[in-house]
Amino acid sequence: MKPVAFDYHKARDVGDALTALGAHDGDAKPVAGGCSLGPMLNLRLARPAKLIDLRAVGELRQLVRAPDHLMIGACWTHAEIEDGIVPDVTRGLMRQVAGGIAYRPVRNRGTIGGSLAHSDPAADWVTTMAVLDAGILISGRSGTRRESALSFMIGAYATTLQADELVTAVEVPVLSAGARWAYHKIARKTGEFALAIGAAVHDPARDYARVVCGAVEAPPLLLPRTSEALRESPSAAMKAAEAEIDTLLSAHDGIFKQHHNVAIERALAELGR
Numbered sequence: 001m002k003p004v005a006f007d008y009h010k011a012r013d014v015g016d017a018l019t020a021l022g023a024h025d026g027d028a029k030p031v032a033g034g035c036s037l038g039p040m041l042n043l044r045l046a047r048p049a050k051l052i053d054l055r056a057v058g059e060l061r062q063l064v065r066a067p068d069h070l071m072i073g074a075c076w077t078h079a080e081i082e083d084g085i086v087p088d089v090t091r092g093l094m095r096q097v098a099g100g101i102a103y104r105p106v107r108n109r110g111t112i113g114g115s116l117a118h119s120d121p122a123a124d125w126v127t128t129m130a131v132l133d134a135g136i137l138i139s140g141r142s143g144t145r146r147e148s149a150l151s152f153m154i155g156a157y158a159t160t161l162q163a164d165e166l167v168t169a170v171e172v173p174v175l176s177a178g179a180r181w182a183y184h185k186i187a188r189k190t191g192e193f194a195l196a197i198g199a200a201v202h203d204p205a206r207d208y209a210r211v212v213c214g215a216v217e218a219p220p221l222l223l224p225r226t227s228e229a230l231r232e233s234p235s236a237a238m239k240a241a242e243a244e245i246d247t248l249l250s251a252h253d254g255i256f257k258q259h260h261n262v263a264i265e266r267a268l269a270e271l272g273r
């Protein structure tokens, strides 16, 4: 199948992209890597009147270092993160995650901003940004706002993003020298979308501990009691997780809980090593 005919506009800058998006009353769509939008167009699941190409927009390729975070422009690709062209302030977490996304041709095109905007619940950046408590920067014609990764995603393929807004960047917290992280992705084959993700970050110097279940067919699930127990030790967190995952996932129909138990267990075991 081929897409329904659409117009094409190559945006010069963020302002130009926002104007073009606003001019179409919700009927225009931004395109970054095209890895997800391309198939949706071909299957006619998306039928925008106009595509706004973001790839030449320099502002979406900014890298701005602050003492406590790195702002990464939305159009940096997974491959550029994997290769360390984008500095990794997460002590290796982001490079590992990027390298596990799909296969290299997809990573060469797919962008961090596109992945977050698309918000496939099984996608890797969605869970990674949630466990890091990253911020998502969003621009619209009325200005810019910042949302935490956890509140940005409100459902499967659903975010707080409006049709005339863009994800412009992510603010990724800088992990301290003593911070530890683990990311365990269960997939049928290497590089496939996840069936379950267990992700944990413990950064005592910042008094930060967080454990998250990803790929739950909904926004990533924060495990508050497990996160609290992680401050004590990974084994205390493991004990807390057993009960907590069961309770929290009981509200999620059709989820294979065992995958999530194993993903979290392995992530916490890795932290304990």
Ligand SMILES: Cc1cc2nc3c(=O)[nH]c(=O)nc-3n(C[C@H](O)[C@H](O)[C@H](O)COP(=O)(O)OP(=O)(O)OC[C@H]3O[C@@H](n4cnc5c(N)ncnc54)[C@H](O)[C@@H]3O)c2cc1C
Pocket (backbone or CB within 6 Å): 029, 030, 031, 032, 033, 034, 035, 036, 037, 038, 054, 074, 078, 100, 101, 102, 103, 106, 107, 109, 110, 111, 112, 113, 114, 115, 117, 118, 122, 123, 124, 125, 161, 165, 166, 167, 168, 191, 192, 193, 194
């Ligand atoms: C075969 C295959 C395997 C994959 N495996 C994985 C995997 O294992 N893990 C994983 O995490 N991902 C995986 N992906 C997804 C892929 O890595 C991309 O991240 C994803 O397709 C979206 O990025 P993109 O830049 O291509 O976005 P696009 O396809 O260009 O856009 C996706 C959506 O986001 C919107 N959009 C794009 N950029 C912005 C922006 N800056 N602001 C607002 N809206 C925007 C578009 O309008 C569209 O609705 C896979 C994709 C394919 C094709």
